[in-house]
Amino acid sequence: MSEPVLKVENLVKYFPVRSGLLHKIVAHVKAVDKVSFDVQKGEIFGLIGESGSGKSTVAKTIVQIYNPTSGMIYFKGQNLSKLTKQTIGRFRREVQMVFQDPKSSLNPRRSVMSILEDPLIIHGIGKSRVERKRIIHTLLGQVEMPSRYMYKYPSALSGGERQRIAIARALAVNPSFLVLDEPTSALDVSVQAKLINLFLRLKKELALSYLFITHNLSLVRTIAARAGVMYLGKIYELGTMEMLFSHPVHPYTKTLIAATPVVSKEEERVKPREMSKEGEIPSPVNPPSGCAFHPRCSIAESRCSQELPSPVKVGPGHLVWCHRAEELAVRAEELVVLE
Amino acid sequence: MSTRASHHQVTTGLNETRWMIIKDRLGRGWYKFRRNPISLVGGVMVLLCVFLAIFAPYVTPYPKHAGAFTDFQNAFQAPSKSHWLGTDALGCDVFTRIIFGSRISLMLTAVVLGISVPVGVFLGLISGYMGGKTETVIMRVTDVFLSLPALVMALAICAAFTPSIDKAMLAVASIWWTWHCRLVNGITRSIKTEEFVQASKVLGASPLRIIFKDILPNCASPVIVKITLDAGFVILVGAGLSFLGLGAQPPAEDLGTMISFGAKYLPERWWMTVFPSLAIFFIILGFNLLGDGLRDVLAVEEGV
Numbered sequence: 001m002s003e004p005v006l007k008v009e010n011l012v013k014y015f016p017v018r019s020g021l022l023h024k025i026v027a028h029v030k031a032v033d034k035v036s037f038d039v040q041k042g043e044i045f046g047l048i049g050e051s052g053s054g055k056s057t058v059a060k061t062i063v064q065i066y067n068p069t070s071g072m073i074y075f076k077g078q079n080l081s082k083l084t085k086q087t088i089g090r091f092r093r094e095v096q097m098v099f100q101d102p103k104s105s106l107n108p109r110r111s112v113m114s115i116l117e118d119p120l121i122i123h124g125i126g127k128s129r130v131e132r133k134r135i136i137h138t139l140l141g142q143v144e145m146p147s148r149y150m151y152k153y154p155s156a157l158s159g160g161e162r163q164r165i166a167i168a169r170a171l172a173v174n175p176s177f178l179v180l181d182e183p184t185s186a187l188d189v190s191v192q193a194k195l196i197n198l199f200l201r202l203k204k205e206l207a208l209s210y211l212f213i214t215h216n217l218s219l220v221r222t223i224a225a226r227a228g229v230m231y232l233g234k235i236y237e238l239g240t241m242e243m244l245f246s247h248p249v250h251p252y253t254k255t256l257i258a259a260t261p262v263v264s265k266e267e268e269r270v271k272p273r274e275m276s277k278e279g280e281i282p283s284p285v286n287p288p289s290g291c292a293f294h295p296r297c298s299i300a301e302s303r304c305s306q307e308l309p310s311p312v313k314v315g316p317g318h319l320v321w322c323h324r325a326e327e328l329a330v331r332a333e334e335l336v337v338l339e
Numbered sequence: 340m341s342t343r344a345s346h347h348q349v350t351t352g353l354n355e356t357r358w359m360i361i362k363d364r365l366g367r368g369w370y371k372f373r374r375n376p377i378s379l380v381g382g383v384m385v386l387l388c389v390f391l392a393i394f395a396p397y398v399t400p401y402p403k404h405a406g407a408f409t410d411f412q413n414a415f416q417a418p419s420k421s422h423w424l425g426t427d428a429l430g431c432d433v434f435t436r437i438i439f440g441s442r443i444s445l446m447l448t449a450v451v452l453g454i455s456v457p458v459g460v461f462l463g464l465i466s467g468y469m470g471g472k473t474e475t476v477i478m479r480v481t482d483v484f485l486s487l488p489a490l491v492m493a494l495a496i497c498a499a500f501t502p503s504i505d506k507a508m509l510a511v512a513s514i515w516w517t518w519h520c521r522l523v524n525g526i527t528r529s530i531k532t533e534e535f536v537q538a539s540k541v542l543g544a545s546p547l548r549i550i551f552k553d554i555l556p557n558c559a560s561p562v563i564v565k566i567t568l569d570a571g572f573v574i575l576v577g578a579g580l581s582f583l584g585l586g587a588q589p590p591a592e593d594l595g596t597m598i599s600f601g602a603k604y605l606p607e608r609w610w611m612t613v614f615p616s617l618a619i620f621f622i623i624l625g626f627n628l629l630g631d632g633l634r635d636v637l638a639v640e641e642g643v
Contacts, residue, residue, distance in 0.1 A: 063541045092543035105534040109556035118552065119542045151360045
């Protein structure tokens with residue numbers, strides 16, 4: 001395998017919880033706790049998980065909105081914690097982000113023109129206003145928007161149109177890597193499909209790599225090559241899409257897949273039966289001991305609540321963090337044999 | 340050549356659209372403003388005051404009566420055809436002096452707000468965005484100023500120097516910024532957590548760029564509304580200072596000074612006090628009604 005574009009190693013991000021008159025730190029929200037994965041060039045890597053599993057924090061730490069508590073992020077071999085004022089500009093031009101809700105990620109007080117001109121001015125792309133206007137014209141074309149939208153304000157646009165503007169803004173600096181934080185989940189289903197096609201087309205035309213964060217399994221299944229399943233700030237299973245969907249090993253992955261609606265009988269047949277569904281995701285301030293999933297797991301043993309599971313390799317590039325991974329993997333194989 | 344021509348066409352087309360959109364926005368704001376009769380009345384009142392103040396020498400019957408002027412033969416005349424609002428102890432036409440007096444009041448407002456609003460907004464933006472020690476220091480200073488009543492503070496400052504209208508303006512300005520600082524600080528604190536600010540950070544925008552391009556435009560409408568509502572209060576504080584003899588000094592034709600002098604002759608020569616008071620009332624009411632109207636218009640523009 002070649003050098004990955006993005007490499008995340010043992011990423012940790014804690015947010016302090018302050019209380020009292022002196023704002024003493026009383027606890028930490030363990031939003032991301034030792035997450036490692038990598039994204040290859042030209043790949044779409046999916047990060048799956050429920051609300052509150054820390055997916056967005058991973059995204060915002062990668063694009064340097066947050067500083068990691070510990071751990072390393074490498075982009076094209078460069079350690080992001082070693083970015084200086086000189087090199088951060090280049091990093092910003094390479095890595096951009098599209099946020100979940102375009103309503104809050106676009107300034108309501110600025111016109112589309114002003115929003116799209118910002119990255120050009122910051123990075124000195126386009127020397128004159130006329131030139132910048134021409135670039136914006138091209139950008140709007142790339143996201144399939146008519147140029148007359150340039151002078152509109154976000155309030156005059158639909159959700160899908162707003163998200164296209166947000167995509168155009170990210171593309172303005174000509175990046176090679178996009179972090180997409182649930183870019184379609186705030187939109188109508190019909191609009192989602194169009195945007196996904198847009199993402200796929202842009203990836204091909206502009207040779208982009210994506211980190212695609214979502215809670216929509218069917219979506220990630222169609223577009224991503226590999227994915228990691230996150231739960232309470234940790235990745236519990238990581239592998240290719242095929243592995244995850246046809247041989248899911250971790251009980252949590254199975255729960256997620258079992259909860260996905262399917263259309264055909266064939267799909268229904270391969271859906272995992274055992275489901276652990278009780279309860280909501282626990283608080284990341286005080287996560288359960290051992291394997292954080294054990295209170296909701298139907299096959300948990302005593303050691304699950306005491307020891308942290310270490311990764312088990314159950315297939316090529318398929319890692320599972322579960323104490324019972326080996327026996328579950330065997331059963332998953334049997335399932336395939338049966339079919 | 341042909342591509343160049345077509346590009347030119349595209350650009351002209353865009354300019355037209357831009358105009359249409361600006362016209363549309365203005366039109367919609369005007370429509371909302373017009374539909375609210377009270378704000379329209381306020382706007383007309385303010386415009387009338389400003390107009391009369393600017394053209395005071397041309398619209399008043401006795402422009403010479405402003406400033407130092409005495410005509411003891413005509414002193415203490417009740418309202419009549421020749422002196423609509425009567426004359427004062429020195430024989431000056433009250434109507435003329437009221438119109439000239441509103442000049443001072445409006446000037447006071449313009450200077451006070453012209454100094455205090457930029458200062459307050461800037462400090463509010465910086466403190467709200469930077470947070471930490473910077474914010475603590477700026478906001479605690481603001482709190483100290485806010486805990487003192489504006490008039491008392493202005494009195495103290497004016498009394499410490501020789502009373503004059505310039506000192507009064509400075510005194511009021513030196514306390515008025517705190518209100519805008521507090522207002523903008525609050526807005527900034529909430530805006531800076533918005534995702535569009537994070538998006539700007541990801542794009543590599545500098546803090547100053549974020550403050551002025553992303554946060555300031557979002558403070559604009561509350562600040563504009565506050566300015567219009569403030570205008571009335573500043574006039575009131577200014578008149579109060581003059582009434583106490585710490586603002587404009589005679590023979591300057593200030594509304595507060597006129598009321599203070601006329602008060603000695605109450606209730607028989609009521610016109611010397613009542614009409615300047617009504618003038619203050621009129622200006623303040625106009626600004627307040629206008630402020631309420633603007634609040635509606637700007638709220639609509641934010642449009643969801």
